[in-house]
Amino acid sequence: MTPLSRMPIIRSMAGIKQFDEEETLERAMHVFWRRGYASTSMQDLAQATGVLRGSLYNAYGDKQSIFLLAFARYKQRYLAAVRERMKAADPVDALRDFFAYVIASMSEPVPPRDDTPSSSTRGCLTTKIATDETAMDDAVRHALRGMLEGLADALEERLSAPDALARLTLPPKDATRLLVTFTRGNVVMERIYHAPEELQATADTLLKILFKP
Template identity: 25%
Template sequence: MARNKAFDETQVLDKAVELFWSKGYNCTSANDLVDTLGLSRSSLYDTYGDKHALFVKALKRYKQELGGKLIEMIEQTEDVKATIAEILQMIVEQDRTAINPKGCFMVNTAVELSGTDPEIANIVNGNRADIEKALQTAIKRGQEKGQFSSRHDPIALTRYFINTFFGLRISIKFNNDPKILKDIIEVSLSILD
């Protein structure tokens, strides 16, 4: 007869997201997992499988929760330029005052593992593709409404802003000077004029 689990799997998975996000995959040990998640090794592995399987579940959880919120924000906007500005500012504010900026779990994972792990690369690329699709639709809509210039192709603008979002996430990890970050945002938004 199977025993009921004495823990909330979703809460444990959220803790795993935070741990992997702050330490990365390779620097997270089995002891880190046991200590942070508050589970015995047997409960951890019986429920989530090995470290890699837990990491995949954590990355998918991040994609669903944070990626989903970003996509919803983009899809529901009436003012596309203002929403892009808001996203850029959110990226800055998330880590600007942190002692150890975490950046973006998805971007960190792309840098650490995408070149060596096809399963992880598929998740990272799927996340980027989902955001890109929503943003491209929004940019095209913003151009049609005259909210900003139609000088650039919507696909090219989308790729530019995806790159800016991800690049800003990396930049802020090693330089959180407000003037530099403000310059990046202002110049990025000027491309829409």
């Protein structure tokens, strides 16, 4: 018997085929995350979502359009989580919680969407797509920039609060630029070493540089 999570999500209503767009884009995101942009085909997306390839073309037009919509959902969820993690009253604790979330999100496998253990995804979706030259046209580059700029906005907002300003060793914008770049470098280090404890230790060192005791 086919597991429920593998069942097609197309349903019939008044003779018209429809599908759950939220679930479709969620599953599509996991395919791009696992396989990368270039290696993902419309047939891969059809198989993972349970939606016929022709229906995907009719609904979205092409692979890039599906990716952009899926990535927009990923961005919204990621940035909301980042802001939630930076609510600690102490600015250093807020940034430490931020790094704990970022490191966990790149280190811990994301549960698969199709009951296949090998389909687990890990790492940073943004960086994975950014290092895929075949994906980097203007539309995708704009989406990735939007993600990083959204992350910078969240960090700069927290660093501009009076409690952080009183202790920062750099202006908020400069500190933000350093933090965003640092998170991208952490992605590479995680992929090579798979050592979240080391990443957190390095993040703690950076915080000691950025904040006065």
